[in-house]
Structure formats: structure tokens, C-alpha cells
Amino acid sequence: MKKNLINIDKDYSDTIYDRINSSGKDRVAPTILIVDDEKLMRESVQELLSAYDFNCVLAEDGQNAFEIMDEMVVDIILLDLIMPNVDGFEVMQAVHERYPTIDIIVASGEATFDNATLAMRYGVKDFLNKPYNPANLIKVVNNLLEKRQLKRDLSEMQSCIQASEKRYSFFTNNSPDMIYMLDRDGVFAFVNDRATELLGYSQDEFIGHHYAEFIHQDDLEKANFAFGVSAANIGIKQTIDFRMLAKHPSVDPCYFESRSISIKLEAAELPEKDSGDGFVGIYGVARDITEKKRLDEKINFHLYHDALTELPNRVLFSDRINFAISQASRNNSKIAIMLLDMDRFKVINDSLGHIAGDKLLQEISRRLTSCISQGDTLARVGGDEFNLMLPDINSEKEVLERVSNITNALESAFMIEGHEVYVTFSIGTAIYPQDADSGESLIKYADMAMYHIKGKGKNGHNFYSDLNDTSFQHHLSMENGIRTALQEDQFEVYFQPQYDVKVEKINGVEALIRWNHPEKGLITPNDFIPLAEETGLINDIGEWMLNTSCQILEQWVKSNPALSSIKLAVNMSASQIAKDCFVDFVLSTLDKYNIKGEQLELEITENVLVQDMEMVVSKLKHLAGHGICFAVDDFGMGYSSLSYLQTLPLNNLKIDRAFIATIQSPGDKNTIITAIVAMAKELGMHIVAEGVETQVQLDYVKSIGCPTVQGYWYGRPMPTSELEAIAIEQLA
Ligand code: C2E
Ligand code: CA
Ligand code: CA
Numbered sequence: 001m002k003k004n005l006i007n008i009d010k011d012y013s014d015t016i017y018d019r020i021n022s023s024g025k026d027r028v029a030p031t032i033l034i035v036d037d038e039k040l041m042r043e044s045v046q047e048l049l050s051a052y053d054f055n056c057v058l059a060e061d062g063q064n065a066f067e068i069m070d071e072m073v074v075d076i077i078l079l080d081l082i083m084p085n086v087d088g089f090e091v092m093q094a095v096h097e098r099y100p101t102i103d104i105i106v107a108s109g110e111a112t113f114d115n116a117t118l119a120m121r122y123g124v125k126d127f128l129n130k131p132y133n134p135a136n137l138i139k140v141v142n143n144l145l146e147k148r149q150l151k152r153d154l155s156e157m158q159s160c161i162q163a164s165e166k167r168y169s170f171f172t173n174n175s176p177d178m179i180y181m182l183d184r185d186g187v188f189a190f191v192n193d194r195a196t197e198l199l200g201y202s203q204d205e206f207i208g209h210h211y212a213e214f215i216h217q218d219d220l221e222k223a224n225f226a227f228g229v230s231a232a233n234i235g236i237k238q239t240i241d242f243r244m245l246a247k248h249p250s251v252d253p254c255y256f257e258s259r260s261i262s263i264k265l266e267a268a269e270l271p272e273k274d275s276g277d278g279f280v281g282i283y284g285v286a287r288d289i290t291e292k293k294r295l296d297e298k299i300n301f302h303l304y305h306d307a308l309t310e311l312p313n314r315v316l317f318s319d320r321i322n323f324a325i326s327q328a329s330r331n332n333s334k335i336a337i338m339l340l341d342m343d344r345f346k347v348i349n350d351s352l353g354h355i356a357g358d359k360l361l362q363e364i365s366r367r368l369t370s371c372i373s374q375g376d377t378l379a380r381v382g383g384d385e386f387n388l389m390l391p392d393i394n395s396e397k398e399v400l401e402r403v404s405n406i407t408n409a410l411e412s413a414f415m416i417e418g419h420e421v422y423v424t425f426s427i428g429t430a431i432y433p434q435d436a437d438s439g440e441s442l443i444k445y446a447d448m449a450m451y452h453i454k455g456k457g458k459n460g461h462n463f464y465s466d467l468n469d470t471s472f473q474h475h476l477s478m479e480n481g482i483r484t485a486l487q488e489d490q491f492e493v494y495f496q497p498q499y500d501v502k503v504e505k506i507n508g509v510e511a512l513i514r515w516n517h518p519e520k521g522l523i524t525p526n527d528f529i530p531l532a533e534e535t536g537l538i539n540d541i542g543e544w545m546l547n548t549s550c551q552i553l554e555q556w557v558k559s560n561p562a563l564s565s566i567k568l569a570v571n572m573s574a575s576q577i578a579k580d581c582f583v584d585f586v587l588s589t590l591d592k593y594n595i596k597g598e599q600l601e602l603e604i605t606e607n608v609l610v611q612d613m614e615m616v617v618s619k620l621k622h623l624a625g626h627g628i629c630f631a632v633d634d635f636g637m638g639y640s641s642l643s644y645l646q647t648l649p650l651n652n653l654k655i656d657r658a659f660i661a662t663i664q665s666p667g668d669k670n671t672i673i674t675a676i677v678a679m680a681k682e683l684g685m686h687i688v689a690e691g692v693e694t695q696v697q698l699d700y701v702k703s704i705g706c707p708t709v710q711g712y713w714y715g716r717p718m719p720t721s722e723l724e725a726i727a728i729e730q731l732a
Contacts, residue, residue, distance in 0.1 A: 030075040030145055031055040035065045035091060036107070037083040041130075045078060045107075048134050049141070062086025066094065074102050076144060078137075080130075081108040081115060092122035103144055107132060178256065178286040181263075184279055186210050186227060198254055198288055200247035216243035216253050227260065230282050234264045241289060255293040260284030306380040308358055309365035317379035317387050321439035324391045328432060331392075335432040336399045337439075338388040339446035340368070340406070343424045343458040344574070344607060345384035346536055351578035351612055356416045363416070364423065367409045371402070387443065396463060399429055403461045419613065424459035426450050435464045458530050478528055481517070482537050486544065490516050493549050494717035497726065498569070498688060498710045501702055505730045508567035508601070510710060511549035512717045513541065533573055542576040546589050550600075552720050554593035562732045563724075569601040569631060574608045578615070583622050590626075597627025601652065605633045617647055624649035631688065635676060645683055653680045657691020657711070663700045677704050 032054050036042045039060070046056040057074070059065035061083045068074065077095065081088035088106065095102050106119045109130040116127055125147070126140045172179050173193040181190040188206045196202060199214070206214075215223050219242035226240040238260050243253035265278040304316040312320070321337065328335050342364070349357035361384065368386060372378050377389040393399060406425070413420040428449025430442045445464040452467055453460045485491055491513055498508035515523040532538040549570055556563040576582060590597060602623070608616055620630055631652035632645075655676055662670050680687050689701040692711030701709060715726070 029053050029055050030148075031057060031073060032141065033057045033059060033065060033068055033074045033077045035059040035062065035077060035083070035088070036080040037061055038080070041080070045137070048137065052138060054141070062088065062091045062094075065091055069095075069099055069102070074099070075148070076141065077102055077104045078141075079104050079106050079108075079124075081106060081110055081119075089118065089122075092119060092124060096122045103148060105140055105144060107137075175285075176287075178288070180206075180284050180286065181281055182211055182227070182284070183281040184231070186212070186282075189281060195286075198246075199244055200251065205247070214244050216245060219243050226258075227282060230260050230262045231279060234262045234279055237261050241293075244286075252290075254288055255290045256286040257289045258284050258286035309362055309380050311365055311369075311386075312377055312379040314379065314381040314387075317377060317381060317389065318439050318443070320377045321389055321442065324389060325432060325437070325439060328391065329437075333391070334393045334434075335442075336388075336390040336393045336402075336429050337432070337442040337446045338390065338399070338403075338427060338429045339443065339450045340386040340388060340425045340427045341450050341454065342384035343426055343454075344533060345423075346534060347574040347578065347607065348421060348423075349383075350536075350575050351615070352416065352419060352421075353612075356419070360414055360416050360421060360423070363414050364410065368406065371405045371409050387446075393431070396431070399431070399463075400461070403427055403429075426453035426458050427461040428453060428464065429461065430464040454530055454534060456530075478531050479535055479537070482528055482532055482535075482541070485515055485517070486537075486540055490518065491541070491544060491548075492516055492719070493545065493552060494719060495549075495552075495723040496710060496717040497715045497723065498567075498708050499714045501698070501707060501709050506566060506727050507708065508569055509723060509727075510569040510603070510717075511545060511571070513545055514717075529573075533575065536575065538573045539576055539579060542571075542573055543585065546570050546586065550589050550593040550595055553595060553599065556724055556727070560724075560728055560732055563727050564599070565731060566727060567599055567601050567629070568595075569603055571603045571633065574605070577604065577608055577619060578612075583619050586623055586628070587626060590628075597623070598629070601629040601631055603631045603633040603654065606635075613644065613647065620649050634690075645679075645685075650683075650685060652686045652688055652708075654688045654690050654710075655706075660689055660691045660693075660697055660701070660711070663697050666696055666699070668696070668700065674704065677706065681705075 032049055034042050034045050034049075034056055036045070036058075037060055042058045042060070046058060049056050057068055057072070059068050063086045065077065065079075066086070077091070079088045079091055088108065092104060092106075095104055104119075104122070104124045105126045105128060106115075106124050107128040107130055108115065111127065111129045119127060125144050128137060128140060175192060175194055178195040178198060179190075179192040180188060180195060183189045187208060187210050191203065191206045195206065201214075211223065211227070212220060222240055223242045226238045230236065230238050239257065241255060241257045243255050245253050260282050261284070262282050263280050265280055304313060304319075305311065306313045321335070324335050327333075345357070348360060352360075361380070365378070365380060365386070368378055368388075372388065375391055377387075379387045379389075381387050390399070390402060406427070410423055410425065413422055415421075428446045428451070430436060430445035430449065432442055435445050436442045449462040449464040449467055453462050492515075494512045494514050495509040496512055497506045498510065499505065500507040513525050513529075515525075515528060517523050529538065529541075532541050549568055553563075553566070553568050556566070579585075586600075586602070589595075590600060624630070629651040630649060631654050632650055633654050634656045635653045653676060655673060659670055659673050659676075662668065677687055686708065687706045688708040688710055689697075689706045690710050692698050692701060692709045692713045694713060697711070698709060698713055715723075
């Protein structure tokens with residue numbers, strides 16, 4: 001009979017059990033505690049349940065059941081009600097209080113209504129009448145197991161959801177990005193903690209407010225457009241960047257790069273009454289790209305500006321020209337492109353050092369900036385080279401006025417690290433449209449005009465239209481020409497005599513360079529010395545000059561010792577003096593040609609004074625210690641104060657021939673000359689008058705007590721043999 005019972009409904013219960021097992025990954029078979037005081041009953045039920053792979057544990061009464069429950073995990077109790085000692089009701093009560101995970105099925109012969117009610121009150125899950133139908137028993141057990149499984153699954157699911165929610169809120173709130181949700185009206189429905197951190201608003205200040213309140217005015221249109229596209233095109237991702245306003249007005253707006261996508265409810269999720277498209281809002285992630293933007297801005301600035309002066313650079317300048325040209329061609333207006341190149345910057349840079357050079361450039365750019373008006377563009381396009389664009393210029397006269405403003409602004413001394421520095425500029429101007437119609441050509445032509453000024457001795461202004469092409473070409477090829485001249489020995493020393501006016505005899509010569517150009521013939525120094533100074537080639541030229549003229553002097557004296565009374569004057573440029581090896585070079589050259597220090601005079605000009613004075617003083621004093629004399633050349637033409645005359649070991653002042661040229665007829669006087677002579681006497685210095693061409697001028701310089709004269713009156717600069725012949729005739 002038991003067998004019969006067992007076989008009934010096996011298939012049905014198998015399916016249920018399989019289902020339970022399959023969902024409960026490798027779960028061990030449930031343990032069923034059978035509590036019944038009838039042994040036969042206990043064992044027959046055990047046999048039946050074991051056949052279905054349930055674990056069965058048997059208890060003969062309530063007491064025995066408690067002992068078992070304390071020892072092992074029980075899932076279900078199949079409970080008889082009437083038992084000796086501890087009965088089923090006490091078990092129910094204890095389980096209800098102490099073993100809440102255990103479910104009870106009452107199996108009783110006393111299926112009264114009261115019993116059933118009581119049992120239900122204790123949470124009993126089912127009630128079987130004894131003697132029970134085995135199929136029914138299996139069904140009830142399986143039902144209960146299935147319910148238990150469902151309950152377990154549900155609670156697992158709940159904790160999964162809770163964990164996932166926790167994870168989600170951890171991620172959103174700890175995201176480095178701002179995460180937000182806008183509802184369909186563009187009102188914030190959610191923002192993460194990062195948003196509040198970045199912008200300083202509280203959650204409450206965000207939620208319920210429209211995004212427009214937070215977006216920078218200038219970016220609002222862009223944001224409106226992007227969010228509008230999102231709303232209209234569900235599922236399309238939008239990436240834009242915009243600035244959001246921080247709560248605190250002193251904090252700059254933050255740049256965000258925002259990716260957003262609209263959210264749509266699936267049809268199944270739509271409320272019935274909703275007849276719309278299911279659009280519920282926009283979900284977005286916005287990254288703070290403020291740093292990146294600032295960096296971009298910086299990089300951008302440096303791409304288009306000069307780092308030292310922060311003025312526009314060449315790239316930006318040509319951009320501006322092109323823009324100005326397109327406007328001017330429409331308005332039929334003129335543009336002036338001006339190229340300003342500082343004179344002798346190399347000397348300043350080499351002698352005062354790069355830091356001082358940089359400071360000077362910054363000061364210059366400040367003064368130049370003060371001369372420009374709105375709409376003009378001033379750019380620094382090279383070391384000491386500035387470009388200026390004046391759009392809307394009416395006439396050349398207007399350009400000249402601007403040039404004179406610039407020259408005035410630069411006139412007074414720059415105080416750089418305690419030195420008074422005077423600067424001048426060579427300026428060239430080309431005009432659109434008369435000279436050229438492209439930016440590139442205008443700059444090129446302004447450059448040509450500027451170079452022309454350099455060639456003419458610097459410090460001035462030229463229009464491109466004033467250039468005569470051939471003279472200009474000549475200047476362009478000059479620099480390379482000088483290099484070739486040095487290599488191919490095209491230079492020659494000429495000597496101009498200096499006369500002692502009392503005895504009318506030669507007492508000195510000034511060595512003056514000449515360039516025997518293979519095609520252009522004899523080139524005088526005014527045509528290439530300024531350029532040589534600009535390019536630094538003057539150092540090589542200067543070395544060559546001292547070396548060659550000393551060598552010649554040695555030969556003169558060797559063949560005619562009487563010529564040892566002639567003093568050799570050699571011109572020294574400022575950058576030569578600045579060189580570290582200057583003193584050694586001069587001394588070793590004298591040594592090489594057996595020339596005494598007293599036979600050499602070095603002529604320096606006032607631009608030596610833009611240099612580090614301590615350095616100059618110490619070098620000149622060192623050389624003076626070897627008997628070498630110093631003369632100030634072109635005296636009176638410089639700009640600076642005269643205080644240096646006392647600091648430097650100077651012996652001679654050479655009055656510039658421009659002053660002498662003012663003396664034209666007997667009785668003419670020049671107060672500057674009178675002042676210079678008085679001052680020289682005061683300082684114990686000699687005077688040499690340069691450029692004396694006439695008897696009248698000679699008489700005049702004699703009358704003011706000038707002992708030495710150099711000029712065409714006595715002799716022009718001449719080749720060595722000519723000078724030597726004259727000197728021998730007078731001195732030997
Ligand atoms: P500087 O040192 O003032 O030289 C005197 C210039 O005046 C010479 O011109 C000379 O020919 C000119 N001269 C002399 N007497 C008269 C005169 O009575 N009337 C007129 N009109 N001119 C007179 P030069 O030789 O053409 O030299 C021009 C300048 O070139 C020199 O002026 C000097 O600054 C520079 N120079 C020449 N040789 C050298 C050199 O070897 N090194 C450096 N650093 N500069 C040099
Ligand atoms: Ca000279
Ligand atoms: Ca001179």
C-alpha cells in the first residue's frame with residue numbers, strides 16, 4: 001500500500017521539484033522533521049518522502065523535536081498535534097517564536113476548526129487530515145517548498161536591487177563628472193553630488209530649476225539648440241561644451257563638455273492616458289574641462305603672441321593684414337605697413353646681456369604701444385623687429401606724423417639695470433594698395449625700405465615708394481658680400497693723416513677701411529659698416545683692421561725708424577669692446593708687430609656707453625696701463641650725458657666734422673665747438689678737429705687752440721704707399 005501511495009503523482013511532483021532545484025543552484029535537499037508519536041506513522045511518511053529525495057528526520061514528540069531543531073537546520077516540520085509530554089501546539093508556539101525560518105505543516109486527526117484557527121495563528125502553512133493521502137502530502141510539501149523558494153528568490157532579488165542601488169548611487173555621487181537629468185521641460189530632476197561640488201549650489205538649488213539659469217549667457221543659444229535636438233530626436237547623442245555659472249560670483253564659470261541623450265519610456269511603461277511620444281527628459285554627463293580650456297587658451301595665445309612682450313606675433317600680424325586688406329579693398333581705403341628695426345640692438349644685447357636686452361624690448365614695446373590707436377596692430381616679429389599696421393591711413397603725411405610720434409616716444413633714455421640706454425629705429429613703410437596688394441609683399445617692401453635706412457646709417461624712416469631699386473638690391477647683397485670680402489681679401493686699409501698744426505707735419509694717421517669690390521669698385525665704409533654692426537660682422541672686420549694696420553705700421557717703422565713718431569688711430573666698435581677677448585687681442589696684436597702702446601690710439605664712439613660701464617672702464621683702464629690712448633670719435637653727435645668723460649681714461653676728443661662744416665667764412669663761430677673745447681681743456685683732454693677742408697676752417701680751429709687737425713685740407717684717406725711717401729718726406 002505504501003508503494004501505491006508513493007507512486008501516485010510522482011511525475012507531477014518531480015516537475016515541481018525539478019523547478020525548485022534548478023532555480024536553487026546545487027541546493028541540498030530540504031530537511032523535513034517528522035514529529036509524530038506514532039512510530040508507524042513516522043516511518044511510513046519518512047519512506048514516502050525519502051523516495052522524493054527529501055531528508056527526513058524523525059521526532060517522537062515535541063521535546064525530541066526541540067532537541068533536533070537546536071542541533072540542525074530544519075526547513076519544514078510535519079507536525080502531529082496530539083502527543084504526550086510536549087504537544088504540537090507547544091511546538092508551533094516555540095517555532096513561531098524561536099525558529100522563524102521553519103515552516104510547519106500540521107498533520108492531525110483532530111482537524112477541528114479551533115485547532116485549525118490556532119494553527120493558522122501560529123503561522124502554520126498548511127493543514128493535512130490524518131490519515132492522509134500521500135499524493136496530497138507530497139503536493140502540500142512541494143507547494144510549501146515552492147513558496148519558500150519564491151520567498152527566498154524575492155529576498156535575494158531585493159538585496160540585489162539594494163546593492164545595485166547602492167553601487168549606482170556610489171558611482172554617480174563619486175563620479176568625477178557631473179551627472180544630471182532634465183525633465184521634459186528642461187528642469188533639473190537630478191544632479192549628482194559632483195555638480196554641487198563643482199558649482200557650489202545645493203541639490204535644492206538645482207532641482208526644480210531650469211538649466212538656462214545655470215548656463216553662461218553666451219553659450220545659452222548653443223545649449224538650447226543641443227537640448228532641443230535631443231528632445232526632438234530620441235536616442236540621438238549630443239556632445240557640446242558650454243560654460244556653467246558657479247554660485248559664487250567671484251568664481252569663474254566652469255567649462256563643461258556635456259554628452260546628453262534623451263530618455264524615452266517604452267510603450268509598455270507609458271501611462272495609459274499618455275498619448276505623447278514617451279519623451280521623459282534628458283540624461284547627461286558633463287565633464288569639467290575648465291583646465292583644458294584654460295590650457296587651450298594659453299596655447300592659443302602663445303601661438304599668436306610673442307611670449308616676451310605679449311604683443312601679436314608674425315602669424316597674427318599677417319592674419320590681421322589679410323583681414324584689413326579685404327576690408328580696405330571694399331572701402332577703397334589705404335593701409336600702411338611699417339617695419340621698425342632697432343639700431344644696434346646686437347651691441348646692447350651682447351654687452352648688457354640678454355636679460356637686460358629683454359627688459360629693454362619690453363620697455364620699448366610699452367612705449368610703442370602707447371603710440372598706437374585702436375584698430376592698429378603692433379607686433380613683435382623678431383628679436384628687435386616690430387611691425388605696425390595702420391589701417392585707414394589717408395596720406396603719407398599722416399604716416400610721417402605717426403613716425404614722429406614714435407620717434408618722440410623713444411627719444412628719452414631707457415633705464416635698464418642702472419644704465420641709461422638710448423635707442424633709435426630704422427623704419428620702413430609700404431602702403432596698400434599703391435605699393436602692393438598682398439600682405440606678404442607689403443611686409444617685404446616695408447622691409448626693403450627699412451634696410452635702405454640701415455644702409456644709410458640708421459635712425460630714420462623711408463617709404464618703399466622712395467626707394468630706388470638698384471640701391472636697395474645693393475644693400476641686400478651686402479651682408480653676403482662682406483663675408484666674401486673677408487674671405488677673399490677685398491678689404492684694404494687707407495690712412496688719413498693727422499697734422500700737428502704748429503709745425504704742419506704729420507703726427508698721426510687714422511686707419512680707415514676700404515672695400516675693393518670686384519664688380520662695384522671702391523666702396524666706402526658708410527655703405528657697409530652700419531650693416532656690419534647690425535650683423536656682428538664688425539667684429540671680424542675690426543680684428544682684420546687692427547691686425548693689418550699694425551702690420552703696416554711695423555713695416556713703415558722698419559724701413560724708416562723716423563716714422564715711429566706717427567700715432568696710429570684705429571676705430572673700435574662697441575661690440576668689439578664688449579667681447580671677452582678684446583684686451584688680450586689688442587695687447588697680443590701690439591706684441592706681434594712690436595708696437596708700443598703709446599703708438600696706438602683707439603677711437604670709440606658714444607654708443608660704447610650703452611654698455612656695461614664697469615666692464616668698459618676696466619678694459620680701457622687695463623689698456624691705458626699699457627700706454628694705449630683713447631679718443632672719442634664724432635664727439636657732440638651722441639645723445640648721452642658727459643659724465644662718462646671723467647670715468648673713462650680718455651685722451652682725445654674728435655670734434656665731428658658736421659660742426660666744422662658750419663664754419664664757412666672768416667669770423668664764423670660755432671658755440672658748440674667753443675663749449676667742447678672749453679670742456680676738453682677742463683678735463684685735460686686734447687682736441688682733434690675732423691673734416692677741416694678749407695683755410696678758413698683751419699684758421700678757425702687754430703684760433704680756438706686746437707692742436708691737431710684731420711681733414712681734406714691736409715690730406716684725404718689714401719693707400720698705404722702714398723701715406724708712407726708723404727710721411728717719409730716730412731719726417732725722415
Ligand atoms: P670716422 O671715424 O669719423 O672717419 C672719418 C671719416 O671722415 C672718414 O670717412 C673720412 O674719409 C672722412 N673725412 C675726413 N676728412 C674729411 C673732410 O675733410 N671732409 C669730409 N667730407 N670727410 C672727411 P670714411 O673713411 O668714409 O669713414 C666713414 C666712417 O666709417 C668712419 O668715420 C668710421 O666711423 C667708419 N669706419 C671706417 N673704418 C672703420 C673701421 O675700421 N672700423 C670701424 N668700426 N669703423 C670704421
Ligand atoms: Ca674715426
Ligand atoms: Ca669721426
